[in-house]
Amino acid sequence: MLTDSEKKLIDEIKRGNTNAFSELVDIYKDLVFTLSLRMLANREEAEEVAQDTFLKIFNALPKFKGDSKVSTWIYRIAYNTCLDRLRANKKSRVFKDVAEMEGIIFKDMDNALDSMIMDERNAMVNACLAQLSSEDAGLLTLFYFEDKSLIEIEKVLNTPVGVLKVRLFRARKRFAKVLEMSFKSEIFQDNG
Known part of the structure; x- marks a missing residue:
């Protein structure tokens, strides 16, 4: 269900208020970009998909009934747009370093060390x-990084909670295996 403020915002956008749409974009742009970046593992493509997502949102707003949260609806559009891009590209995912440290000036060493860690x-x-499938990366992102409940994810992915629990369990296991291999690889390189 929509909150009063969401309903007002959606109504304003439907009336053609471009400032209201800008406000909607400001509210959800980081969430859409984060999901896109995690699923696509490419900053440029994530930026393009985020833009495509908001175009789709703008075009679909007249049909939005408000029977789910705005955030859930937006996540579903973002998730599906990412999957569409992955299908269109049909190329292997390549990890690009997300943490760009160039040009950062730290006020003191403690902050610098904390930030580096x-x-x-x-x-x-x-x-x-990035080593997981797009579906696994998207599911883990929604659940752990975006703090979405299984019920909210059910609406985003249009998948029953029971199936999501199994997929989440398997995705966690695959993530743990990849993480373990990364640690072993790092330890081996440090000692070599």
């Missing part, structure tokens, strides 16, 4: 996610 963790998580 977090960037390394993010890079490792992104590298491991």
